[in-house]
Amino acid sequence: MILLAPVAVGLAAVGVPIVLMYVLKLRRREHMVSSTLLWRRAIDDVQANAPWQRLRPNLLLLLQLLALCALVLALAGPAYTHAQTFNGDLVVIIDESYGMQAHDVAPSRFAVALARARVLAGQLGSGNVMSVIAMSSLPRPVIAESSDQAAIIRAIDGLRVGVTSPNFLTALGEAASLARSGESTRVVVMTSHDSGITGLPMAVPFPVEIDRIGGRLRDLGITAISAGVSGVHTEALVRVSNFGARAAHSDLELYADGQLADVRPVDVPPGQERNLFWTHLPTGLRQLRAHLSLTDDFAGDKTAWAIVGSGKVRRVLLVSRASAAAEYFLQTALALDPSVRLAMVHTSGQRVRLLSLIHI
């Protein structure tokens, strides 16, 4: 038997103060006596003014503890499991898209998916192989047809959650290509509860289990921010969307060049969005930052930045000897500024001093 929400077992600790209340404080009836003189002396050494009493059978206490046990069990979600002795290959598709960042389950949906994938790796039968596909907007296999459990687990542990959307169709195609002919193959998809993946977009010759992790989200996030100059003022737009199932309220803080410029309350019904405008921000600003003070199941969409376009074109020369990946990120970041005209020079095989000859 396993517990689906083992954290709820912590509620059982409430039983301790309940019992303490019975030990420390007994409900006593009053009884008038002619004198308490001898009673005081009698209990002086028996009880020694102890603040506790001996715990004796008490029906009310028993009922309260039973009620607590029932509550804890209900919240913990006990479930029976049985070892799945699936005799065949396994392809695990792990969603590493943005929705897996939610931490409505502890520690996060993505961490839970990795843990379950590790369990599956541990159950792999001899003679069978396992493949793992990381599902982002560009799904890719991170380990293919391996029977080495240690290597599989290392590959699983190497996955990182991203900010893209899941591309289930491509991932399923990858899985189909990894299924060995003549062998029984099972595909397990670990995705977030609200990823939109509920059925199969294509027919496949193997069983597919979709493991949707998490529950109903609480997510109010900034989905757009832009800024520009209009006349002598700077204008800004921030869009706040509620992806959760309940109405959400937060304060939105706007920082201009690091200084708090404005705070506005924002209420957004579930599934809707709100646009907030600023039309009289000072001119000459370089950067705006918007921040939602709310804490919910997503932390990654609470802050957004915008570069204020000045209207002037700036030419930037990117001189790089770094790796292609680092160059790619720099290039992408600079491209976000509409006023930048980017030129690139690779220094491999040339001396850096030649740069002085380049006219910007």
Place this chain on the structure above:
Amino acid sequence: MSTDQEALFGFDGAFLRKLERLALMNRRPLPGPSMGPRRSPRHGASVEFADFRDYADGDDFRRIDWNAYARLDRLFLRLYSAEEMTTVTIFLDRSRSMDFGEPSKALVSAQLAAIFSFIALHNYDRVAIAGWADKIHSYLPAQSGKATIPAVWRHIAAMPPAGKARTDAAALYEHGRYGHGPGLSIVLSDLLTDSDWRSGLLALQRGGSEVSVVQVLAREELEPDVRGDWKLVDAESGAEVEVTISPRVIRRYQEELTAHVEAIKVFCRRHGMAFLQVPTHISITDAVIGSLRTVGILA
């Protein structure tokens, strides 16, 4: 004694006739204010010889023992015991703790006071009644003569309780300290007090009284039958004691009760006082009278 008076304390004629044959016992001669049936330490003119002493100037020639002078050639004076009337003061505890018991300790104490006063007045003694708690709340000055028995009984029966006052032996101390002369003092109380009852009793004795202590206790004090979790409230002080009454606590209570009673007994024995414990649930007529004779309060 009229039927009405007998009904005050539930005594019948046969019981009163028994009482007429009893007397309060004094363990040493007591000087009294007037002539009566008791021996006095003062030597007087009765026929009971007490002692000799040397003649001194001014002595009554008539009391010189001339036979002794003839034999010894010295003048001796013959001394005789005086027969005197003594005062019996009954101290009746009227604090709130006396309202407990079935019958109440207050009622049993009043019955005992009625018995003592009846015996005393029947034997030509004087009887004073003092109701006390934290002080002497009511006081009936000494009465004498059988004819005053109904009035004394009515006073005892109508004696008001002392309200919320706590038992405080300082009341006895104050009474004894000012000295009301020699006599018998009978203290009727539960003595469930943490006040200095020893000083109170000693003060009465030093004031010239022969002291007898009758401790009246209810069955619930001797054998508590409560069990479980209780907040015990002191009827006099209002003090609260939270206690889980288990057999072990009951045993400790009875040990404390025994120690408390034993302390009173030892104190009384050491100072020549009579002591008797009277439970309220036993028959006062025969059992108590027998015990009072045994401990030397009644003769």
